Amino acid sequence: MYTVTIRRTFSAAHTIAIGGVKEAMHGHNFAVEISLESMELDGDGVVVDFRTVKNHADIVLKEMDHSYLNDLTFFKTIPPTSENIARHIFERMEKACASQNAVLSQVTVWESESARATYRRGNRG
Structure with missing residues (x-):
């Protein structure tokens, strides 16, 4: 099995609630790794x-770059956590890469140098 990965970046702001406590609006310089197998x-x-x-990837990330993620349609019903951002990018990239020789295997979103979330399609969908 071969795996290739590209890395892109975008900057955005969001507001999320963790444990029922709403954080203040804040931003990240996100890094995104997209892997195909x-x-x-x-x-x-x-x-x-x-x-x-x-x-x-640039087309997918352009809609999020320098935006307030909570205002985007995808994040109107789910919080724009790194986990959900990874899933959103995966679903968009899966459609875009459908005609490629490879299969999209995972998307990893880094919100900082020490914190990341990965989404991959699993048996649970």
Whole structure:
């Protein structure tokens, strides 16, 4: 199994409640790692063209960059935690990468150098 990963960044603000306590609005310089897997390499000897994946990621992340995440449609019904941000990016990237040789395996969102959340499709959906 081959795995390739690209890394992109975006900046955004959000407000979340942890344990019933609402945090003040604050921002992060998020880093996002998007990984794809394949059992085989294509005719060029690669899993996927990194440029293609980066272009798809840039389109997905553009809507969140320099935004207040709570105002985005996806986060109207769920809190914009790092976990939910990772899931949102995964679902958008899964559609964008559907025609690729590889399968999207996971998305990791770093909200700081020491805190990250990863979403991968599992048996529970």
